[in-house]
Amino acid sequence: MHEKVRIADIIDINKFDTRDLGTYSLQAHFDFVLIDENQLAVVAIEFDGAGHDPTNDGKKDSICQKAELPLIRIYGFEEVRKIKAMTLVSYLVELVFHARVFLQMKEEGEIPSDEPFVLSGFLKPDAKHIFDSEFDFVGNTNGKLTRALQRGGLAADELPHMSISRLMLQAPDGRLHAFTSINSSNGPIVGSASLRVILASRGFLNNLWTVTAEIAQFAAGMAADNLLENIRLIVEGHGHVVTSADDVLAELKTLGSLGYSLVVGFGGGHTSLDLFAAFAAGKGGK
Numbered sequence: 001m002h003e004k005v006r007i008a009d010i011i012d013i014n015k016f017d018t019r020d021l022g023t024y025s026l027q028a029h030f031d032f033v034l035i036d037e038n039q040l041a042v043v044a045i046e047f048d049g050a051g052h053d054p055t056n057d058g059k060k061d062s063i064c065q066k067a068e069l070p071l072i073r074i075y076g077f078e079e080v081r082k083i084k085a086m087t088l089v090s091y092l093v094e095l096v097f098h099a100r101v102f103l104q105m106k107e108e109g110e111i112p113s114d115e116p117f118v119l120s121g122f123l124k125p126d127a128k129h130i131f132d133s134e135f136d137f138v139g140n141t142n143g144k145l146t147r148a149l150q151r152g153g154l155a156a157d158e159l160p161h162m163s164i165s166r167l168m169l170q171a172p173d174g175r176l177h178a179f180t181s182i183n184s185s186n187g188p189i190v191g192s193a194s195l196r197v198i199l200a201s202r203g204f205l206n207n208l209w210t211v212t213a214e215i216a217q218f219a220a221g222m223a224a225d226n227l228l229e230n231i232r233l234i235v236e237g238h239g240h241v242v243t244s245a246d247d248v249l250a251e252l253k254t255l256g257s258l259g260y261s262l263v264v265g266f267g268g269g270h271t272s273l274d275l276f277a278a279f280a281a282g283k284g285g286k
Helices: 017-029 052-067 088-107 137-150 204-208 211-235 245-257 275-282
Strands: 001-008 029-036 041-048 071-075 165-169 175-182 187-202 260-267
Touching: 017 052, 029 088, 029 211, 041 052, 041 088, 041 187, 052 071, 052 187, 071 088, 088 187, 088 204, 088 211, 137 175, 137 211, 165 211, 165 275, 175 211, 187 211, 187 245, 211 260, 260 275
Parallel strands: 041 071
Antiparallel strands: 001 029, 029 041, 071 187, 165 175, 165 260, 175 187
């Protein structure tokens, strides 16, 4: 990973059809660029905030689209916590490189052509089971949530993990919202998180329709962490500061009416809080 890389140093500006983009490429930089073993750019990453010029951002988007170079924009980075000791940037780096390897494996016939890209499908070299992946923020959290309920005396039944429900949504502006709920003896408890990561240019990632869902997995990990924190607060007698399940359902119904779209949604067989139904109700049942 290289910091403050001049655009013209990694992109052939002679291929641009306008002088404006070429001139801008000689003057402007990407925040970070990932380089492969052949010294070729794989992906550019930009951290966006209030100081960014939308006009210049649009030029970078256009440049990357013409060069077929993936460009990832991260907003509100300071609000993002680590998940399993992995930062958002390191997760995105792994996502991009594994995606490229995945496509190469398809081209070489090592995996079926219709196999969907799932980052957590890449297991550790010494994996003990199918969830033994450093990129699995869903399966690996089920045990933590279950143990937190049992230690706090809040388990509603013998199989708390069967009640876990997850919902990941995308806002019209690209922001990802994740919700995770679990049954407890005090009623359903919910955790939530949001993350805004935009693929301003998809490049070779355009061949992988699951990329948005894979980025959303990081938000899902954040939501699971938030749920663990809410369980701790309830156990310690501070449940009054935790957003109630009814309030979450009302929020989901509102999001459904505001043009949010479904990224991923699933729930266990014992789920008593139907996150998906609340969201669907906001979209008129569609």
